[in-house]
Amino acid sequence: MTRTFKGPQGRVKHAINGLSLRVERGEMVGLLGPNGAGKTSTAKILMTVLLPTSGKAGILGHDVVRDPQTARRVTGVILGGDAGLYARLTAVDNLLLFADLYGIPYREQKPRIRDLLDMVGLLGNERKRVESFSRGMKQRLHIAxxxxxxxxxxxxxxxxxxxxxVGARELRALIREQVRDGRSVLLTTHYMFEADELCDRVAVMRDGTKIAEGTPDSLKKQTDGQVVLTVTVSGVGEDHVGRLRALPGVRSVGLTEHGGSQTLDVHSGQETDVTAAVLAELRGLSVIQVSKREPTLEDAYVSLISQDRR
Structure with a gap:
């Protein structure tokens, strides 16, 4: 599947470039990638909001271009924020409106809405206007x-x-229930721990192209037996990071700011212990904590994106 658009000076750009992806019944697949990778464009094509420039996309065998109405009937879309909700209506009035739009028989609407509000934990708030809801409550209503x-x-x-x-954890529990009920779920997210916890498979995109696909564990193994030395320190500069990257055995170094301190993630092979060399380079700085860990999905993701960028 491909989706192109015209950029500056009329140049053709690819929002999606030859993407091939399949989600089985009762499976959750995560779509990961930086901003502009093509995740939302892919989701919008499956929602029948955008048309693919070439290739095919289908929902349970229903082509999203040739048979969009049927594709919509078998697909539930859960977005974030205020989009798709009417702020001045109550929660129950929002759901009654969408029940009419979905063509749900009138006698089934109220009991189904009550069950859904109970499932998402909004019973007791169903008569309140959505404009008074917190973001977490709106997300629960989106699910309903x-x-x-x-x-x-x-x-x-x-x-x-x-x-x-807390709200995110409860939301993930609700999402897991949908897979247990046999639904197929496509999840786009920037949160690697969320994809690791929820997804059976993940696909990583960059510049509209799928650069990797597999289970979270299989992608972690693509870090080639790396070990991550995590150092919490104060006063690190770019010159320190440059010297750490040049150390024998060091494959990559990530730096995260935390107010008055920084966290260094130093990736190395299992065959080389770089702890002493790293601490020697940081001599004179305030080292707060040192620990080792196995690579996470986020480490694998950063490694894949960095390799592809190079």
Whole structure:
């Protein structure tokens, strides 16, 4: 599947470039990538909002171009933020409106809405206007709206973006329930731990192209037996990072700022212990904590994106 558009000076650019991806029944697949990688464009094509320039896309065998109405009927879309909700209506009025749009028989609407509000934890707030809801409550209502017509396929576009940790954990539990119920789920997210926890498979995109696909564990193994030395330190500069990257055995170095301190993630092979050499380079700085760990999905993701960029 390919989706092109015209950029500056009329140049043709690829939002999606030859993407091949399949989600099986009862499976959750994560779509990962930096901003502009093509994740949302892929989701929008499956939602029948965009048309592919070439290739095919289908939902349960229904072509999204030739038979968009059927594709929509079997697909639930769960977005983030305020899009898709009417702020001045109550939660229950929002769901009644969408139940009419989905063509749900009138006698089934109220009991189904009550069950969904109970499932997402909004019973007791159903008569409140959505404009008074927190972001987490809106996300719960998005889930209820997306499941109103009992779809077989669910597309989630960054559903936990901006939600507090407790709300995000509860949201992930709700998402897991959809897979246990036999639904197929496509998840786009920037949160690597979320994809690691939820997804059976993940696909990594960059510049519209899929550069890797596999289970979270298989992608972690692509870090080629790396060990990550994590050092929390204060006063690190780019000159320190440059010298650390030049050390024998060091494959990559990441630096994250945390107010008055920084965290260094130094990647090396299992055959080389670089701890002493790293600490020697940081002599004179305030080293707060040193630890070792196995690579995470985020480490694998950064490695894949960096390799592809090179």
């Amino acid at each position: 709206r997306g499941l109103l017509h009992d779809p077989d396929v669910v597309i989630l576009d960054e559903p936990s973006n901006g939600i507090d940790p």
